[in-house]
Amino acid sequence: MIKKLTKAAAAEAATPKPEAGEEAAPVSNRAARAAERRDAIVEAAMEEFITRGFAATRLDDIAKRAGVAKGTIYLHFKDKESMFEELVRTVIVPVVAKLNALPPPTGSVRDLIETFAGNFLKEVIGTRRGDLVRLIVAEGPRFPAVADFYYREVVSRGMAGMRALIELGIARGEIHQTNLARYPQIVIAPAMIAVIWQSLFARHAPLDAHDMLRVHLDLIFGERRTT
Amino acid sequence: MIKKLTKAAAAEAATPKPEAGEEAAPVSNRAARAAERRDAIVEAAMEEFITRGFAATRLDDIAKRAGVAKGTIYLHFKDKESMFEELVRTVIVPVVAKLNALPPPTGSVRDLIETFAGNFLKEVIGTRRGDLVRLIVAEGPRFPAVADFYYREVVSRGMAGMRALIELGIARGEIHQTNLARYPQIVIAPAMIAVIWQSLFARHAPLDAHDMLRVHLDLIFGERRTT
DNA sequence: CATTTATGACTGACCAGTCAGTCATCGTCA
DNA sequence: TGACGATGACTGACTGGTCAGTCATAAATG
Known part of the structure; x- marks a missing residue:
């Protein structure tokens, strides 16, 4: 679990992040894609937390906004709080x-x-x-x-x-x-x-x-x- | 519903509020007792909202802290938000x-x-x-x-x-x-x-x-x- | 006794977190 | 090179629990 987080973070730091497009540009590297998704989640979560506050934010909404399934969030973060x-x-x-x-x-x-x-x-x-x-x-x-x-x-x-x-x-x-x-x-x-x-x-x-x-x-x- | 709110508020303004004690001093005037309870609810709600924020505050907790049943809250306030x-x-x-x-x-x-x-x-x-x-x-x-x-x-x-x-x-x-x-x-x-x-x-x-x-x-x- | 006020068990909606199943990607071997 | 099995990222339906708001009933009041 923690290993995955570390890996994703490392990938994010290492890869040149080929394109901003999400679905448009298919990326070969798996880790790079993971990092991209993590970024999308962070971005979406940011927006939701700011407008609704921590308690009132729904993880479903974050997932939808990030274009990701809810389960995916839990591949990157332990739970809502630590997220x-x-x-x-x-x-x-x-x-x-x-x-x-x-x-x-x-x-x-x-x-x-x-x-x-x-x-x-x-x-x-x-x-x-x-x-x-x-x-x-x-x-x-x-x-x-x-x-x-x-x-x-x-x-x-x-x-x-x-x-x-x-x-x-x-x-x-x-x-x-x-x-x-x-x-x-x-x-x-x-x-x-x-x-x-x-x-x-x-x-x-x-x-x-x-x-x-x-x-x-x-x-x-x-x-x-x-x- | 709104009528009740108004009545309670008026009572609060009008009565001299005989005693601070809640259960201890039985008060003859009905409106006065109602106002007292309202005050207790406001006080309790304040405390809860401050420590937990709006979304994370439970009405059950407010009720318990105010020494009142949850239903009573709804005699004084329309819902959580307007409260x-x-x-x-x-x-x-x-x-x-x-x-x-x-x-x-x-x-x-x-x-x-x-x-x-x-x-x-x-x-x-x-x-x-x-x-x-x-x-x-x-x-x-x-x-x-x-x-x-x-x-x-x-x-x-x-x-x-x-x-x-x-x-x-x-x-x-x-x-x-x-x-x-x-x-x-x-x-x-x-x-x-x-x-x-x-x-x-x-x-x-x-x-x-x-x-x-x-x-x-x-x-x-x-x-x-x-x- | 009639009426107003209070109660708290109950309901239905909602939501964090789970997990069995899917499928794209990757390494390996012929 | 191409085929194939292993891997693990990803999915989303599902579960268990929580909680706002309701309402039938009870208590208090006058």
Whole structure:
């Protein structure tokens, strides 16, 4: 059982994945096909879990959406619960990779943060990744494993990185509030709120997250000279 | 059916609610007893929904916790779904009442916000109310009625109030960032993040929300003279 | 005693997880 | 090369259990 999972994962990593098409392009390699199916399941499960939540999601629906029989799901995952946990991991890993590939500190700290946060907003707000954040907030307390993983892989790293940036800003004299380094959350908070806001209240009062970000940075770095 | 609901609600509003005891103190008034039971159900349901989420909560458990038979729940609520929606309303209303009973602007704006936010943190963080916020974030997308209600009754009012405070601060020269009035979210964000943080990550890295609040206010109002 | 309110056993729908059977693919041998 | 048996990925009908909602009956009330 576990052996199969490992094999599938290995295949996924190894094969160049010849085509995105599912039925259209018949693939010779068995393991490759298996990996493709696993991907389809992950994708479908993601969608279903996000829109219905863990408890209300039916495995039949996931199977149908993935174009697979229900039994197939159990070839790749032990049960619904561990499927959810693995799924979150699978989706988050690439995000972590991106975080690690931060550019070296060139230019002002403000520009650094602005670029970084701007990308974050663009890639997260209104996308599936944003919903994933909401999903983790929603299901976290019932899935300590997920909350742990998310804290370890995303939150603590993000905080450490932000703290380093803040300290750099302080050292360079761009930031005057030295206590800020103790609470990187303050810098990140508006971006998080923006994500949640969009998925809950966009309909009532859409939020210009980028503009808000700019105002927030003005608060931290002092108002920008509009020369 | 609807008639009964209305009647129960009216009774709840009208009766002085003689005693908190459930079985201990037999009450003569029928409507009063009904209201008491309704309260017990609301309380129990709250607890269950918070810990398990909407879909995973069993009405049998709510009934047992409330010390009531399952059928009784259906004397007060149409079904599970509308029960959830009414419940959120019932619990939020007192909070709104408190928000409306804000003291008149005396003292510095900073002190005003500090006191207000301090109370907010004390009363929300780590309490059932905090979990309610998380619950709304979690279930909001699946219960537009809940999200709408919450936006209308809490978010929009809170934002308006905060905006007024910010404008007052600007008028008095305490706040220099005039753009801040356009995004009261920035002021509120750290408090919200603190609430979510505590219910997800308290175990990994407890957060001193009050200290963070102080740092954040320093950022907005300028560092405090420690004379 | 009539009426309102409460009960909890019951029903039917629903769904996670199983497993006997099918069939495409692969290695092997003539 | 082509045929053939072994393998195991895949299927989907089925099972056992769960749970929202109902309703006949009982208790409380006035």
